[in-house]
Amino acid sequence: MSVTAPRGFRAAGVVAGLKDGGIRDLALVVNDGPSRAAAGVFTRNRVKAAPVLWSQQVLKGGRVRAVVLNSGGANACTGPAGFQDTHATAEKAAELLEDSAGEIAVCSTGLIGERLPMDKVLAGVEAAAAELSRGDGGLAAADAIRTTDTVAKIAFRSGDGYMIGGMAKGAGMLAPSLATMLCVLTTDADLDAAALDRALRAATAVTFDRLDTDGCMSTNDTVLLLASGASGVTPDEAAFTALLTDLCADLARQLLVDAEGAAKAIAIEVVGAASEDDAVAVGRAIARNNLLKCAIHGEDPNWGRVLSAVGTTDAVFEPDELNVAINGVWVCRNGAVGDDRDKVDLRPRDVSITVDLSAGKHSAVIYTTDLTADYVHENSAYST
Amino acid sequence: MSVTAPRGFRAAGVVAGLKDGGIRDLALVVNDGPSRAAAGVFTRNRVKAAPVLWSQQVLKGGRVRAVVLNSGGANACTGPAGFQDTHATAEKAAELLEDSAGEIAVCSTGLIGERLPMDKVLAGVEAAAAELSRGDGGLAAADAIRTTDTVAKIAFRSGDGYMIGGMAKGAGMLAPSLATMLCVLTTDADLDAAALDRALRAATAVTFDRLDTDGCMSTNDTVLLLASGASGVTPDEAAFTALLTDLCADLARQLLVDAEGAAKAIAIEVVGAASEDDAVAVGRAIARNNLLKCAIHGEDPNWGRVLSAVGTTDAVFEPDELNVAINGVWVCRNGAVGDDRDKVDLRPRDVSITVDLSAGKHSAVIYTTDLTADYVHENSAYST
Numbered sequence: 001m002s003v004t005a006p007r008g009f010r011a012a013g014v015v016a017g018l019k020d021g022g023i024r025d026l027a028l029v030v031n032d033g034p035s036r037a038a039a040g041v042f043t044r045n046r047v048k049a050a051p052v053l054w055s056q057q058v059l060k061g062g063r064v065r066a067v068v069l070n071s072g073g074a075n076a077c078t079g080p081a082g083f084q085d086t087h088a089t090a091e092k093a094a095e096l097l098e099d100s101a102g103e104i105a106v107c108s109t110g111l112i113g114e115r116l117p118m119d120k121v122l123a124g125v126e127a128a129a130a131e132l133s134r135g136d137g138g139l140a141a142a143d144a145i146r147t148t149d150t151v152a153k154i155a156f157r158s159g160d161g162y163m164i165g166g167m168a169k170g171a172g173m174l175a176p177s178l179a180t181m182l183c184v185l186t187t188d189a190d191l192d193a194a195a196l197d198r199a200l201r202a203a204t205a206v207t208f209d210r211l212d213t214d215g216c217m218s219t220n221d222t223v224l225l226l227a228s229g230a231s232g233v234t235p236d237e238a239a240f241t242a243l244l245t246d247l248c249a250d251l252a253r254q255l256l257v258d259a260e261g262a263a264k265a266i267a268i269e270v271v272g273a274a275s276e277d278d279a280v281a282v283g284r285a286i287a288r289n290n291l292l293k294c295a296i297h298g299e300d301p302n303w304g305r306v307l308s309a310v311g312t313t314d315a316v317f318e319p320d321e322l323n324v325a326i327n328g329v330w331v332c333r334n335g336a337v338g339d340d341r342d343k344v345d346l347r348p349r350d351v352s353i354t355v356d357l358s359a360g361k362h363s364a365v366i367y368t369t370d371l372t373a374d375y376v377h378e379n380s381a382y383s384t
Numbered sequence: 385m386s387v388t389a390p391r392g393f394r395a396a397g398v399v400a401g402l403k404d405g406g407i408r409d410l411a412l413v414v415n416d417g418p419s420r421a422a423a424g425v426f427t428r429n430r431v432k433a434a435p436v437l438w439s440q441q442v443l444k445g446g447r448v449r450a451v452v453l454n455s456g457g458a459n460a461c462t463g464p465a466g467f468q469d470t471h472a473t474a475e476k477a478a479e480l481l482e483d484s485a486g487e488i489a490v491c492s493t494g495l496i497g498e499r500l501p502m503d504k505v506l507a508g509v510e511a512a513a514a515e516l517s518r519g520d521g522g523l524a525a526a527d528a529i530r531t532t533d534t535v536a537k538i539a540f541r542s543g544d545g546y547m548i549g550g551m552a553k554g555a556g557m558l559a560p561s562l563a564t565m566l567c568v569l570t571t572d573a574d575l576d577a578a579a580l581d582r583a584l585r586a587a588t589a590v591t592f593d594r595l596d597t598d599g600c601m602s603t604n605d606t607v608l609l610l611a612s613g614a615s616g617v618t619p620d621e622a623a624f625t626a627l628l629t630d631l632c633a634d635l636a637r638q639l640l641v642d643a644e645g646a647a648k649a650i651a652i653e654v655v656g657a658a659s660e661d662d663a664v665a666v667g668r669a670i671a672r673n674n675l676l677k678c679a680i681h682g683e684d685p686n687w688g689r690v691l692s693a694v695g696t697t698d699a700v701f702e703p704d705e706l707n708v709a710i711n712g713v714w715v716c717r718n719g720a721v722g723d724d725r726d727k728v729d730l731r732p733r734d735v736s737i738t739v740d741l742s743a744g745k746h747s748a749v750i751y752t753t754d755l756t757a758d759y760v761h762e763n764s765a766y767s768t
Contacts (some may be wrong), residue, residue, distance in 0.1 A: 045695040045696060111686075113691075115721075216689075217696045260463070289674075290759075294763035294764040303496075304460060304461055306602070307496065311430040312601045337498070372760060373680070373760045375674075375760075379674070379679065
């Protein structure tokens with residue numbers, strides 16, 4: 001179902017020849033309305049890919065007719081010529097849809113620093129436009145945006161008279177600002193661009209933005225939310241935001257468990273924080289500690305590495321008031337040895353690390369993965 | 385030669401039984417004067433091991449008679465009892481040297497979160513005191529502080545009528561505040577504590593503090609500089625600082641090439657920065673980018689990962705004015721594709737990455753390593 005679960009949307013995924021092996025690598029998602037209100041959030045990396053620069057301009061208008069997405073090349077660090085390639089892609093889609101390029105968003109993912117083969121991209125857009133459908137199109141589109149993702153990521157939720165659907169990709173470089181992820185979310189609810197923007201920012205802040213698998217921030221992260229209004233229903237904004245957040249959490253979980261080379265899905269829950277910002281900062285410092293990530297891979301409850309990561313932050317805490325539980329066993333109490341670490345069973349894939357800062361009432365959960373030899377292998381041979 | 389190269393120092397390294405296998409694990413370095421002026425720099429981690437808390441107090445007095453160092457246990461996150469263990473260690477050395485515990489520094493390295501077997505530590509201090517020598521003692525001490533270090537790290541330099549010697553350990557957790565490193569530097573120059581402090585801070589800031597092999601900051605980092613004054617020479621402070629910096633750079637290089645699992649020694653030179661702080665921040669962001677470190681391991685000149693790391697910083701730069709060279713080939717010019725990446729030869733162990741921010745005249749070099757499957761293996765089985 002994916003992006004075509006809500007009414008008013010068609011999609012397609014085709015083989016444009018950007019990737020080897022005759023696999024899908026170009027997707028098109030079209031909003032047939034009656035509304036075309038939209039919102040987007042983008043990478044906070046200051047080095048932004050051409051399609052991000054382009055789509056940010058499009059989203060300023062609050063309206064999106066269609067999104068063209070390609071894998072097989074990020075079109076990042078490609079200079080003015082790369083930006084022209086993105087522009088030409090949007091123009092091609094606009095021409096086929098008899099619409100304005102100013103309302104066509106573009107997303108790209110793949111290797112940084114190479115121009116896209118534009119003849120193939122433009123032919124791919126044409127092929128995709130010819131295959132647009134509500135039925136198989138959603139899944140084909142989700143398949144086409146995969147890079148090292150082993151599976152397509154899709155989800156949908158039903159609200160009170162309306163639906164939300166979505167597709168996402170991203171398996172490496174998952175980090176602070178969203179992840180290297182592309183995600184298109186669709187709804188047939190009737191909400192204006194400002195309401196969509198509020199809902200999208202609220203949902204991504206506690207889902208995609210709390211995934212941090214390897215601390216690396218992408219040049220291409222993009223999450224778009226498109227509303228067709230085809231249901232005729234204008235939902236309560238809080239209810240819509242909650243449903244959207246639930247959908248984003250589902251997609252984020254799919255990204256987490258498919259992260260490159262990961263053998264463990266680690267939830268780092270920071271409680272007792274003086275502020276939510278403190279909780280997030282501590283969780284992120286732990287999520288990025290390579291030594292701890294190696295230890296979890298080795299099923300070693302090495303809580304000293306948790307404390308050494310906490311100690312690098314500016315969060316409010318006293319070292320002798322820190323408590324740490326790994327999979328429910330409080331191995332560290334008051335900054336020192338707690339319960340017997342041999343009681344910790346780290347064999348399951350899901351691992352929970354709880355850190356109590358004993359400094360307040362705020363909390364946050366950051367999701368990460370272990371660091372494995374497979375991660376090294378996958379990322380040392382990616383472009384060669 | 386190591387710490388006993390300058391006159392006025394004796395040292396020993398003994399088997400205390402803290403580590404398995406009957407290998408040296410406890411060292412003692414004694415300053416026989418006539419001066420005992422000293423300075424120290426310590427980890428900036430807020431979670432500090434007991435010996436760090438102890439030695440910081442000792443160094444406030446600006447005088448050190450002796451240093452006890454042990455491998456086989458960090459004595460970190462061990463609470464008040466762990467602090468008492470450090471205190472008892474200093475008292476034991478003081479008793480044997482007929483001196484004050486308030487001038488005995490203590491350093492520990494090894495696993496966090498376990499108490500030291502104090503009967504073995506105290507017997508080890510006694511054995512070490514009995515073996516103190518100027519001859520073999522320096523090398524034995526350097527050997528005793530090794531953890532996963534495959535070789536002992538020692539160096540010395542000759543100044544105008546005085547010498548500086550040193551030993552260091554540290555192979556993992558090398559990071560922002562120095563590294564998990566312990567380092568004892570000795571000199572027979574006659575300088576007061578304030579001059580030693582200035583020289584030590586200047587030297588470590590551009591050497592140990594610019595090593596960042598895995599972004600992880602230790603709870604135990606300690607660098608001590610002890611002056612015996614036995615040469616009777618009071619050197620020019622600038623000349624002394626330069627010689628000390630050269631010695632520290634030598635030791636830092638030894639740490640870098642012995643870093644856990646590393647197959648490449650990577651020098652990241654950031655030039656054209658608006659400030660030295662900007663240059664260091666950009667270098668560090670690149671040094672911590674796991675994806676880039678994997679790419680270098682795979683001998684893949686993936687400069688896009690350099691730019692994506694630069695883009696996460698607040699440094700002054702424009703994305704379309706960034707230039708990147710890898711091993712001398714300018715693969716990225718003006719934020720886009722530059723010279724042919726196939727010209728880059730990444731087979732040598734030493735790799736240089738140069739980033740020109742085109743924003744000013746400042747520069748800095750950060751040293752790091754590649755990320756390898758060996759690193760993962762070594763660190764996933766360390767405590768089990």
